[in-house]
Amino acid sequence: MKQNSADKKSINYFLMKLNGFLEADQFDIGKFGNTLMRFEKRFNPIIGIIDFNYFDERRLNKAHRGKQKGEQIQNFQYARSQRYLERVCQQHVELKTLIGIEKSIFLFEENFLLFCHFRTSKNDREILQWIFLDERYVKLNIRV
Numbered sequence: 001m002k003q004n005s006a007d008k009k010s011i012n013y014f015l016m017k018l019n020g021f022l023e024a025d026q027f028d029i030g031k032f033g034n035t036l037m038r039f040e041k042r043f044n045p046i047i048g049i050i051d052f053n054y055f056d057e058r059r060l061n062k063a064h065r066g067k068q069k070g071e072q073i074q075n076f077q078y079a080r081s082q083r084y085l086e087r088v089c090q091q092h093v094e095l096k097t098l099i100g101i102e103k104s105i106f107l108f109e110e111n112f113l114l115f116c117h118f119r120t121s122k123n124d125r126e127i128l129q130w131i132f133l134d135e136r137y138v139k140l141n142i143r144v
Contacts, residue, residue: 047115048138
C-alpha cells in the first residue's frame with residue numbers, strides 16, 4: 001500500500017493514540033476499541049502480536065539446555081521440539097535487537113499493525129484480549 005504524507009501523519013497519529021492506551025491510568029476499553037476500529041477502517045491492516053514476553057532470552061537458554069538434555073538421553077522427539085522452540089526464541093531476540101525496543105508498543109509496517117508485547121505496560125492484558133477477538137488478528141511466524 002503506497003502511502004502519501006497525509007496517510008503517514010494519520011498513521012503516526014493513530015499509533016500515538018494506541019500507544020497512549022498502554023499506560024493510561026483509566027483504561028477505557030470502549031475508546032481503545034473505537035480508535036482501533038477507526039484505524040482498521042482507514043488502513044485495512046492485518047493485526048498481529050509479537051510476543052517478546054514469552055519468546056525471550058530466558059526461554060531461549062532453557063530451550064537450548066532442553067535440546068542438549070534431549071540429545072544426551074536420546075529422546076530425539078523432545079530434542080527436536082526444543083530445537084524448534086530455541087529457533088523461534090532466537091528469531092524473536094534478534095528481531096527485538098534489530099528494531100531496538102524494550103517495552104510494549106504498537107508499530108505499523110507494510111500493512112501490518114503489530115502489537116509488540118513485553119508485558120511491561122499497565123494495560124497489556126486488556127489490549128491483548130481485545131486484539132485476540134479482532135477478526136483481523138492473525139498469528140505471525142517471525143522470520144529474521
